[in-house]
Amino acid sequence: MAGKKTERSKKKRVGNMKTAEELAKKQKEVSVAEFFERNRHLLGFDNKRKALLTVVKEAVDNSLDACEEARILPEVKIEIIDMGNERFRVIVEDNGPGIIKQQMPKIFAKLLYGSKFFSRKQGRGQQGIGISAALLYAQLTTGRPAKVTSKTGPNKEANYMELRINTEKNAPEILKEEVVEFKKDRGTKIELDIEATYQKGDQSVDAYVKQTAIVNPHATFIYTTPKAEQFVFARVTEELPKEPQEVKPHPYGVEHGILTKMLKATESRTLQSFLTNDFSRVGPGTAKEICDKAGLLTNMKPEELTHAHVDKLIQGIRETKIIAPSPDCLSPIGEELMEKGLRKEINAEFYAAVSRSPSVYRGIPFVVECSLAYGGEQSAEETVRLMRYANRVPLLYQQGSCATFKSIIGTNWRSYGLQQSTGSLPQGPVTIIIHLASVWPPFTSEAKEALAHYPEIIKEIKLALQEVGRKLGSYVNKKRRLFAEQKKRSFIEKYIPHVSEALAELLKLSKNDQEKIKENLKELLEKYRGKLEELGVDNPEYDEEFANIGKVEEVQDEQSD
């Protein structure tokens, strides 16, 4: 039976079977532009509302990066025009350094092309995909080319180009090219026609611009909505953020593959000099210690290291204490501004902020910052509100898959006085801002909407949350005790008339004296309440003083003297 069955199925198989040779004919290379054209949702273009945001975001990110890199205070104009039938024209113009003519086509119409990928310092853009992706989306949905104008100096010509991407080749096509008038010394302007919808609210372009302005106080934004409303977010400081410096990788977390690549590429002659020259934070002492722990000689030639040697070297690095990465390559927002941003946005009764010291994942430095606002007009019935930023860019989508979200739900907020059910955001009148500043923030998709779950990053976010959480906890507990005490007091207050009446009867006092006692008792209570509010209830003397309230007789005696 079994034999027969096998034979039958074998026959059937062979009958229709395709050979490896037939299948091989279909194998083909895919251009990265074709890949993203098909997968436009990876780039943030999975629905029309988000598409509008993504286009604006990519253009604004580029403008801010260009201005800051050239050390120019940014002024970015954003205009969205509703052209009807779910089509919008997005125009973003900056006062940045401009782009030289030869570079314009590639920067705007070639995916995976840019200056940030190989740079080891903090920036908004990173992969050289964003703005070309926006162009790809425009040509996919409306078929219109991008219109780009750029001028690099007061005495230079302004170049205008109409660009599209040849997706089969991932290469730019110039449809039109001319010299035009441009009314400023330098800057770049891009115009894209896209299919989109406009809607106000939490994940809107309006929210994005507002949140961007909060953490970029050195930039001016002039934003015209599709409803032709204009919002101006003027800069509040003339100081550019500290310019991040390029740094070498930190040894912690460097992977086998990367280390092998570096050993191959290095110009250093010995392992010792390789470690000190090609990494940050490694001096001769540290380099020697790494080699010792790895059981390798410091004078080995880098090209001599075998596969097993590299494994040992990684082990040596793990076992050696190396100082934290330099914050030079990063440009965190800072505690003060983190709190200021919240104060601007949220009318609350308590604020706290923390900016952690730099840490490393996969050899890449990062800093986590966190601020928190409690109470005020915020609803106590809902879950806390989370505002997420990476390299000063607000993240508005995919909260649930973000490392920040995972860190919050993994933190025990009950000990800080908030309610929380397992696996959920805590509940309470709280807004939390989390900012990750990094040379390379790891996003869960090319659309840069959420941070990937690297354990080192989650750990740092949790530590930051715990720090502000403890501050919150001591405030909330203080408030709770205060509230309990006040309740006790109001209880006592209720009995003052009866007490004074009883005293009057016992001591045979006149009606007048009785009134006096009542007044005195009230005054006494007021006095302590005033102190209470002023000092808070943490004052150790408080309980003692409060105890005196019971001694009404003596006090009364003194008063009547």
Next chain:
Amino acid sequence: MAGKKTERSKKKRVGNMKTAEELAKKQKEVSVAEFFERNRHLLGFDNKRKALLTVVKEAVDNSLDACEEARILPEVKIEIIDMGNERFRVIVEDNGPGIIKQQMPKIFAKLLYGSKFFSRKQGRGQQGIGISAALLYAQLTTGRPAKVTSKTGPNKEANYMELRINTEKNAPEILKEEVVEFKKDRGTKIELDIEATYQKGDQSVDAYVKQTAIVNPHATFIYTTPKAEQFVFARVTEELPKEPQEVKPHPYGVEHGILTKMLKATESRTLQSFLTNDFSRVGPGTAKEICDKAGLLTNMKPEELTHAHVDKLIQGIRETKIIAPSPDCLSPIGEELMEKGLRKEINAEFYAAVSRSPSVYRGIPFVVECSLAYGGEQSAEETVRLMRYANRVPLLYQQGSCATFKSIIGTNWRSYGLQQSTGSLPQGPVTIIIHLASVWPPFTSEAKEALAHYPEIIKEIKLALQEVGRKLGSYVNKKRRLFAEQKKRSFIEKYIPHVSEALAELLKLSKNDQEKIKENLKELLEKYRGKLEELGVDNPEYDEEFANIGKVEEVQDEQSD
């Protein structure tokens, strides 16, 4: 003052300012392999546990696809060896058609290379990234090359290669190459050393293999865990799934950019023949109607269509009723198997399944299938359990960002008898399986962990959920009514002795008669209860019959006659 300030800041700006020319020097092309090496989390390699799963998944997906395409019943061996120190060797071997020698390097060691991207039929792989990404991860974390063996027929040589990716060029490098012994007629074997951790549970390799076996009953899996346990999931059918056929795009949802591309590439001479030849489901009548509605002539030459014409053509397509896409390109699991899979996995009391008819997003056909199990050993206190599949591949991560999740929380489960708080999964003893079969399932990342939020897909999932939901609702409500009735009955039962006693007293019956009455009353109740269980409480006669129970006296009278 203001003037002074501006001047100062201008000076400062100009002092450090970088020119466009300086900035241009840094612009550079990024290879797609470098891009993914840096962004390995996009490919499912953001933590060590998931890395193990991803490597196995990519290899098994490839094996199953190859076998099915060649019409061979798959037998896939998966072996994971714990090599200590968080290193694992993953070996996956299949009985597929094999890969010809020239193709081996590119298939395994070049990103964006494959046969599926341009194919318009359902498959597991799609982008030509997966297995090369696994190789990239191996070389990044352990530095070890991939070891691949393949044989394409009984009389052919088996080729063995050691491969790595040159990331700067996104090109394969062959480290070793030889002819070896391979003990089967044909097949492919891949061996990768990676850094990973092994852990059992919901998101483990164990769970993946089990869930894969459930929806691939035509495949045999022999799985050896890192603990050296062996699990065999033998095939339960000798029938391969229906072979999906290549289809042309469906006109619905085709975008401007794609349409323009198709018009350029077509060999058809007229708009009429373009529509009928290059699309599926468009006959001459439909083509004419589209042209009429678009206000275009059917005999226009495709190359003559301007930008505005394309806009009109899209409008014409939107306004024309075109039959749903052919399911030929898809290979859904089917209602029967969807339910069977659940029955195998979950011991429940009620099952329901639905397989929707094909629908379209962006011109791409898809089918949504859904099954549900209620009650039994499942906990009523927790949220429902969701099992997600795309093209017969289980999705184990990123549930929160999946279109299936969004569809479930957007469905009102209260009307189907489950508890649900806003924005959450419903609560109850329920498991739901959702399967999307599509020519191109849109994933939220290259790791293919969750489905993107395309409105058309969410709508179809919701409709499927509502269909099984209604079935569930009528069952749950029936059960609830049954329960209420039974409670009523047991209440009455309690009073039978008292009633019989009272009757005995009123009618002056003997002790014997009183016992008889009691027996009769019980019998009567039993009779109706039996009926109730047999018929369910939907029986319209039931209430009438039940009402008779109240009439104990008359019944008793009859009995005593």
